[in-house]
Amino acid sequence: MRLLKVATCNLNQWAMDFETNMKNIKESITRAKEAGAVVRLGPELEITGYGCEDHFLELDTVSHSWECLKELLLGDWTDGILCSFGMPIIKGSERYNCQVLCLNRKIIMIRPKMWLANDGNYRELRWFTTWKQRDELLEFHLPDEISEDLSQKSVPFGYGFIQFLDTLRAVAAEVCEELFTPIPPHAELALNGVEVFMNASGSHHQLRKLDLRLRAFIGATHTRGGVYMYSNHQGCDGSRLYYDGCSCVVVNGHVVAQGSQFSLKDVEVVVAQVDLDAVASHRGYISSFQEQASCKPKVLSVLVPFKLCQSFHLQMSLSSPIEIRYHSPEEEIAFGPACWLWDYLRRSGASGFLLPLSGGADSSSVAAIVGCMCQLVVKEIANGDEQVKADAIRVGQYKDGQFPSDSQEFAKRIFYTVFMGSENSSETTKLRAKVLADEIGSWHLDVSIDVVVSAFLSLFQTLTGKRPHYKVDGGSNTENLALQNIQARIRMVLAFMLASLLPWVHSKSGFYLVLGSSNVDEGLRGYLTKYDCSSADINPIGSVSKKDLRAFLRWAATHLGYPSLAEIEAAPPTAELEPITSNYSQLDEVDMGMTYEELSVYGRLRKIFLCGPVSMFKNLCFKWGARLTPAEVADKVKYFFKYYSINRHKMTVLTPSYHAESYSPEDNRFDLRQFLYNARWPYQFRKIDELVEKLDGDKVIIEPHENGSAADGVGVVAAGSGNPKCGL
Template sequence: MRLLKVATCNLNQWAMDFDCNLKHIKDSITRAKEVGAVIRLGPELEITGYGCEDHFLELDTVNHAWECLKEILLGDWTDGILCSIGMPIIRGSERYNCQVLCFNRKIVMIRPKMWLANDGNYRELRWFTTWKQKDQLVEFQLPPEISEALSQTSVPFGYGYIQFLDTAVAAEICEELFTPNPPHTELALNGVEVFLNASGSHHQLRKLDLRLRAFIGATHTRGGVYIYSNHQGCDGARLYYDGCSCVVVNGEVVAQGSQFSLKDVEVVVAQVDLDAVASLRGSISSFQEQASCKTKVSSVAVPYNICKPFNLKMLLSSPQKIMYHSPEEEIAFGPGCWLWDYLRRSGASGFLLPLSGGADSSSVAAIVGCMCQLVVKEIANGDEQVKADAIRIGNYADGKFPTDSKEFAKRIFYTVYMGSENSSEATKTRAKVLADEIGSWHLDVCIDGVVSSLLSLFQTVTGKRPRYKVDGGSNVENLGLQNIQARIRMVLAFMLASLLPWVHNKKGFYLVLGSSNVDEALRGYLTKYDCSAADINPIGSISKQDLRTFLWWAANHLGYSSLAEIEAAPPTAELEPIRSNYSQLDEVDMGMTYEELSVYGRLRKIFRCGPVSMFKNLCYKWGATLTPSEVADKVKYFFKYYSINRHKMTVLTPSYHAESYSPEDNRFDLRQFLYNARWPYQFRKMDELVQEMNGDRVAFKETGEDGGTAAGGGGMGVVAAASGNPKAGF
């Protein structure tokens, strides 16, 4: 038996904070060595942090990375252990995303990334170039100060592997695993038994299974030990990197780290038998045949044994059941951990949330409550860093620290119900009950006086006073009156966030939390610069349907029972007067259901459908209940309001990324914001198709978990002006 102990890690790195990142790297190496590991793998670009973006274009960023690597190599960190460390490197005039493989205080090899992530949330080609010389390793001249310090002038650079006396090890960096022809295929045929994948992979609802299946598939038919490392934490932007570092042997997971955690460093260790890899490969005839005529890959010889001989006292890591979180748990823990990172790193003293008693703002409140529960739990488990951060943020003294989540919430979480004459007692009561369950410092504020003052000012300037539609006013008046309320709440929220800590003799400021969901953003069902304009938004990329199931889960698992009643209530903005024969409802205002919005969003973004393609798809999906003409009307209505309101995406509050059809304009959904909202060519093509179908119903429909038939047409709602539709709730 050739026994090999390996260590991989989740690291909560912070882009451009080299002190923080270096500390975590050293800590992870120390822990790996303490348990006897001879290989330590860290995440992609771990020295700088993955999310540096255009800072990668600065020479300082690369130079600081070299300085940190030098500090690691001059110490005893790499004695007797192969460390794979991620950093940017400039070779000549080219900048590469690299894994630096270090052993015994020397750089053994530098492996540049060959296939870069360049879609969705990723823009690696903006900062790095791909390594294209696959047929050879070249000599890389180390920077003079590094060369002098290490007494090493050059190092092999390129695509290849490390050949120890008893096994072969190679790097496969993040995106390369997911390419049509991944490197591990030919590396395995060249005898590589251990694969190191350093990654920067973000959380997205229901995504983890795809990642783990890739690791399992990489070694199931080829054999091998696949070691995966990932960032864990916000890194300073919209993404949450969700850890789950793991070790897979011959297609079976033998070690898995956490997906959501407040820990800065988590080391995952496994002990494996490399003879099991050799045995599997030797039993597969096709592997033997293909290996005999393989394309040769360059290697670097390291005359050292890293395996241990057979020892009964050394237990092998056994296959284990993969840990998956439900989508409801992902919504609780992912944004909860993301919020904690923002709170502790921003210098803020807490959060302020406009709490309307509706589903969206209540979901945000529950996530903050979950964060408080996680903090108290980690402190009880002995995490000194979480404890120190909580003591500082919560302003504890005399050796005290959080032991109760509600008590902690009272210190760091303000909720504000900003009611008007259009608000109901039901929502006011629901907001208060939920605030009490979570433990927030809750305020009840009436905004009617401010609204009336603004209307009086308007009347003085213009001589006119607008009226609601139910009182005989026009659509323009009705929309304007709703937007005034929404924008006043934004101004009031920021004022309270900045001044309430002063009122209560607390240091610092509070971050304002937004609560608009992905479906409302896609439709533009929000007022520009209303309470959707906050500091950060933990649910801005989560669908209404997922939020509703989350509310049920949170009512039962987080201890906030009032969420069940909130989920059951019909969504309403409460921006118009309530009458016995009229009650404002979100889905009526929007002219479409949240279920329909989710379908439109997935077809538009994930399946890349324009109006005509979407119409064709929905004729199949909804054809059992709707005529082609009715389907066309729905598609036209969606694209009209999507394009009219696209400009709002340019000012969306930075949101936790969780859904693949997010319309977020920053970098995930790059589209123009000035459209011809009539879509004359596309809508005309749809009309022609409807005529060809002669108005007949399609005889069949597609079924699926997100399918079903369309709900009724609903009212047309308010026509969006430049300022847009009001936001449901606060």
């Protein structure tokens, strides 16, 4: 038996914070060595942090990376253990995203990334160049200051693998995106005899995404054999993304070790002991593998005169296949944003959060996530995590040896909730907000904004001689909209004032971060007032759908111990910005002219399936044809694109949000489209009209859906004449 103990890591790195990153890297190596591992894999670009973005274009970032690597190599960190470190490197005039493989205080090989992530949230081609010379290993001359200190002038640079004395052709890197390409490197590397694949990754969390990742690891080794090591960042490294860890080791298609997906830990090391003879046996059993290996394209290698494997003895135990741990979407919504909020809070210098809590589903979801964060902090402290404890003592401003031991007590210190009611607010929502705040433990305030609204209207009347009225009182649509937006924007100003001054009132230092609570569907539709209380410092639910939030509320009512969330989830969504009368009650879906279910469908077709108006119409004729005529489908598609276009400008100023959904309309990084449209879409809408005329009376064939009827997601809602959150 050729036994090999390997270690892979979840690291909570912070972009451009080299000290924090080095501390975590060293801690991970120490733990790997203590466990007896002889291979240690860290995440992609771990020395700098993955999310440096345009900082990668700065020469300082590259030079600081070399300085950190030198520190690791001059110490005993790489003694007896093969370590892979991620960092940017400039070769000639090109900048590469590289894995630097080191052993015994020497650099063995530098492996540049060949296929770069360049879609969705990723822009690697903006900062790096792909490595294209697959058939040769070049000589890379180390920077002078590195070369002198290491007594090493050059190192092989390029695509290849490392061959050790006792593991055939053992170890090779496959960096993040390369695994998911049509022809991944591990395919030909396996045919060349590589047994251990090291995938350093920077992969963000997205709802329901983990299964796709794990299936890729399993598939890579099931048909080709091998040990697949996966390392990932975990935490918020400075942007909208939360990297969700889940580092793991897969052997011959079976997961034998798996790290956490959501955690407050800065360092987590996952160790597995594997038998490389099992890899050889697996490959020998597959006839097609043998045939293809006999005519493989050759991959170059670097020979290292060192033995990695341990000899067999009875005290050793092999890592056996384990059951993969998956979180439900509701748990993902709870734990992912909660961990992201904790990282943001402890690193921003803030003393806590302030949330405008309306008693509705969205703001209550945010409150529950903050409550979940408090529970996680208390739990990790009880489990002995000294870093979480130190951060919590500092943020909560504890004294005399005290620290959080109760989540409600901790919430009282770091979380303000404010119900900012008006004459249009109901007692029901006011009570819901109060009950939820008590369950979570937040410091709750009840504020009436009527006097401020009245002052604005009096000022306007003094300036113009006119006073606007609500539509139910005889006012026009313009007056009605303006009156609603005044309330919304006053709440934003009040929230930021309270976040700045309440700590001072309570003799606390620092400031509080204002939390937003608009969901992804409202952002897509533009159903929010520009610069209202949707404008905040950060928003943990900004790319979560209303459907998923409602499921989360039902789950959290039981599993987080906040039972009032069940009643909040059951209530119909309403903005409460207009007077309630005996024959009129303002409802979000009526105001929007579409349901939240429909918005999710529009969002996925627009972003994920890249549909314009005509393509969306054609798709929905099949999807919704059982209940709607082509003309009715056309009206819905036109209505959506009209208001999407009118309100696209709002997406340029959406509060920075936790990224959780693949159809997010967030304009800054993810959804790059213009914000000035011809909202009439004359050419596209004319084409739809022509198709409607052609299809009118035709019978649409409806294909059955595996998980529901063909009409799933359709709700018949009249297009409201008003648009109370338009904010134009």
